[in-house]
Amino acid sequence: MCMLPRTMNSNPSNHRFCRYARSITKQLGTMRILRPKLSLQWWLTATAMIVATTLCAHILWDTVFAVDAGNAASLRKMNIQHDEYAQTSPDVFLQNETEFRWEKRNIAESNAKDISSSTAAKRLQKRRDWMQSVCRHLHHTEPVSKTARDSFNYFFDQRAAVCPIPKSGSSTWRKHLRIVNGGPHPSVPIYDDLRLIKIQKQPIKKIIKQLEQMPKIITVRHPLTRLVSCFRSKFNNGMPLRSYSPKREETLRKKRAGFTWPENFFAFWLPALIANDLLPQNYHRELNMTSPLNPDIRYNTSVYTAIYWRTRPRINFNQFLKLVITSHKEGKANAHWDTYYNRCSPCRFNYDFVTQIETLQDDLRYVFSVLKIPSSASLDENSSRNRHKTFRDFKKFKWLPKTMLADLKEIVWPDLQMFGYRWPSILD
Incomplete structure (x- = not known):
């Protein structure tokens, strides 16, 4: 309303x-x-x-x-199933992360105290298969005759051969050989064994045929840590090199065989001085020599002594690596930094056991049990070495010039790939 x-x-x-x-x-x-x-x-x-x-x-x-x-x-x-590789460039192999995972896993397993023989057998078989797969695509001519005649040592009664590589457990292998073969005395070089000399004097075809019919062992380590080990051992880790002392040399030679002071100067120190231009120009005239010093000539101890007191040599890591690279380019690499494939021809001799320094004790325990070699796998001539500081060793390469690092990578690349190692990521 x-x-x-x-x-x-x-x-x-x-x-x-x-x-x-x-x-x-x-x-x-x-x-x-x-x-x-x-x-x-x-x-x-x-x-x-x-x-x-x-x-x-x-x-x-x-x-x-x-x-x-x-x-x-x-x-x-x-990637796991594919073992045929159409390319052989470093980048192709280094980018294949999958194939290297088994290596990390097996290294962790090998650190266990009660490792089973089946685990060791699988690890060694994988290494062998991997080496063979890389060899099928690695186009490199190996010095087979030189390897067969000069690089192998033998467990004579067990009819087994080993290719000791300097700075890769060679001292430990020499100790095993002396124990099992009953000599020679530690003060006598292993290569002076009369039975070994007898084998080496045979025709090369016969030596190769014998090697093909017996089990063969090779021991390797990461190529870069091997170089660091050589630098520490032969160049006193960058500290001043020691002077000559006849009494000290005599005492050392009575205890064990090895490089004498003049031999160190000939094989390592003089080549390093020459490769790095560390000798005074025309220094040979001060020594009353008609031609410049030649690293391929073995001089009298008095010459090396004079050079020592004139230069007081001290070789740093970069200078050592310059010697390594130069010697490789000239085809004159010392056995202590020569490549594994040059030293032991792994693609020609089908090694039955590929052991590694990183897992050496567990590897040898299995190998010795299979080949019936009466020696202790725990024996280690260089037990003081620390095998768990590889990252610290890799850091020593970090400050190299890029050109030198590239040359070094080219040298060690076949060894890296053949034995399942990796180029450190901190160096890329």
Whole structure:
């Protein structure tokens, strides 16, 4: 009912106003009812759309990454099963992470005290298979005749051969050989064994045929840690080299065979001085010599003594590596830093056992049990060496010039790939 003042009720227009007011009031009442209903419907719709969008996003995300994970798993499976490599560039082998995972796993297993023979057998078999797969694609001519005649030692009664590599457990192998073969005395070089000399005098074809018919062992280590070991041993870890003392030399020779002071000067120190231009110019004239000093000539001890007191040699790590690289380029690498494939021809002689310094004791325990070699696997001529500081050794190469590092990588690359080692990532 439209409530108007009494003065307005008698006017017909006032009735129209009341009808209009009632109409407006009715419409407003309807809107008050519909507004909460429309508002609630809108919020429910919006919420449903957000939930649906989130679910779709999650499904799409999981689908994409599941496909990627499936592809990665398939790729890893292909890498493991695929042992034929169409390329031999360093990058191809170094990027193949999958093939090296077994090495890390087996090194961890070998540190256990109660390692089983089956684990050692599998580890050694994998190394052998890996070496053979790399050899199939490594186009390199190995000095087979030189290796057969000069590099092998023998356990004569067991008819087994080993190729000792300097700075890769060779001292330990010499000790095993002396124990098992009954000599020679530690003061006598192992290569002076009369039985070994008799074998070496045979025709080369006969030597190779004999080697092919007997089990063969090779021991290696990471090529870069081997270089660091050589630097510490032969160049006194960068400290001043010792002077000549006849009494000291005589005492040492009575105890054990090894490099004498003049032999060290001839094999290591003089070549390093010449390769790094550390000798005074025309110094040979001071020594009353008609021609410059030649690292290939073995001089009298007095010449080396004069050079020592004139230069007081001290070779740092970079200078040592310059000698290594120069000697390799000239084809005159010393046995202490020559490559494994040059020293032992692993692609020509199908080695039955590939042992490594990093797991040497466990490897030898298995090898000695199989070949019936009566020696203790725990014997270690250099037991003081720390085999768990490889990262510290790698850091010594970090400050090399890039050109020198590239030359060094080219030299050690075949050894790295053949024996399952990796180029350190900190050097890239």
